[in-house]
Amino acid sequence: MSAPLASLKILDFSTLLPGPFASLLLADMGAEVLRIESPTRLDLLRVLPPHDHGISASHAYLNRNKRSLALDLKQPEALELVKQLLADYDIVLEQFRPGVMERLGLGYEALKAINPKLIYVSITGYGQTGPYKDRAGHDINYLALAGLSSYTGRADSGPLPLGMQVADIAGGSLHGVIGLLAAVISRQQTGQGTHLDVSMTDCAFSLNAMAGAGYLACGEEPGWEDQMLNGGSFYDCYRSRDGRWMSVGSLEPAFMQQLCAALGRPELAAQGLSPKPEQQLALKDALKVEFEKHDFAELCELFAGIDACVEPVLNLGEAVQHPQLQARELVTQVPRGDGSSQAQIACPLKFSEALPPPRHVGAAPGQHTDQVLGELGLSVERIAELRRAKVIA
Known part of the structure; x- marks a missing residue:
């Protein structure tokens, strides 16, 4: 099968979880994703435990099928390399706070002047506008401000710290992919690119689908364990005699x-x-x-x-072995590059013709620098010169 997104080429400046999960989905569906990484400031996801073969399991999963180019974006030569890449990579995904890419000379308006068809996706905690646009935050904060935590918890103990990152993934990652693909369709029709502003808080707020509809239309403010689906009815989890x-x-x-x-x-x-x-x-x-x-x-x-x-209620080990998940082939083996493979969560999307198998786990920083710059036409000597100047790694 020709992968459904094989025509897309994406420069991914994101780190940690929201942006990388979005580009993981795109890469699994065939998009060519090139991570632009700092040679000096390590993506903290790379050191997040647990580690397998000396590599963070989370990083190996979230960045599979992507190439890595290490550039010091504060150097003018690196900026010129990014501009050259824009002739081919016409989608940018970034996750810096508002204004950072502009200060680097890589903001939407600057890059749009080079490639008017550019699709530029910015994923941030609070968006590009508003009084909180420069404020730091994490998943738990976005869910709190979006109102979700006010009715997700127990009446006697308050809101729950959820075990998975709802605002990061359901908010930033999935909405980012939806918006990006919508922009691709629009560009096919108009020939014009766009700047997509994805706020994880905005998107988390939209997840108040039922409770939010009830409040806005009827003024009904939900609380902990007072709704049918949040513990206020029999719809709940029950303990067995042996504590499961x-x-x-x-x-x-x-x-x-x-x-x-x-x-x-x-x-x-x-x-x-x-x-x-x-x-x-x-x-x-x-x-x-x-x-x-x-x-x-x-x-x-x-x-x-x-x-x-x-x-x-299964633990992860039991879920992996469940016959339904096994029948759906939700675990895949991904090559490490040394002849061995790592078990990872498979792409959950099922097409009538199977997606191509995963190519490799997350790459080392700058692992594909020479390859990518060679594709740009740079000579071995020029690449060596840039490396000596610490523009690349």
Whole structure:
């Protein structure tokens, strides 16, 4: 199969998680992604534990299928090299705070003057405008300001620090990819590029899909454990006798009836169908008692053959071995470059014709510098000269 994004060539100036996850998806779908890295300021993701074969597992995954060019962007010769690359790489992805790329001479307006078809994607915490545009932040802060944390948690202990980065990935990465591909389609029709301003806080705010709609239209302010889907009903997780957990999402009548029948309490189903909060909470208390009568393995076996929207809470090791995830081939082997391979999460998108297999794990800083500059037409002597001047590494 010719990969669906094989025609796209992207200069990726991003580090850490949001930008690299976005360009990972693009690279998996065939885009040629060239990381522009500092030869002196290491991407902190490279040192994040745990390490496999001396390389951060997170870096090896998030930067697979990408080449690396190490440039000192503060030197004029490096700026000229980027401008030469723009003749071919007509999409830029960057994740600096507003104004940084402009100070380097690499802002949208400067690069657009070189290539009017340029698509320029900026992913930041708070966007290119507004009073917080220069403020530092992390995922937990963006979720807090976007209102999501105000109803995601427990009434007796407050908001939860989520184990995965919702604002970074669902906010910055995925919205960045959506906007980038929309810009590509627009450019095909108009011949013009654009600057896409992706704020992780903005995008996290848009994830208030149901609660936000209710508040804006009806003034209903959600709180912890007071909505049907945030712990305010039986829709929740329940502890087994041996301390494991089962997830229960039996919202529809048929599922609720099967849940209660499986637990030997068919009479409870009527409470699950009641809209009254007191009935919901009474059912929740009853389900806690019933689930704690059984060990985790027994509950897994009990619900395995029942279509009741009840599933075990698996750890990662168990998830990898689950027959559904295995059937979907969500783990792939990625070459390290030394004849061995590393197990990684596979691209989750399934096309009718398979995507090309992964080519390599995340590259070392500047691993492809000579190759990329050779493609630009630079001689071996010129490359050596730039290296002596510490423009490249």
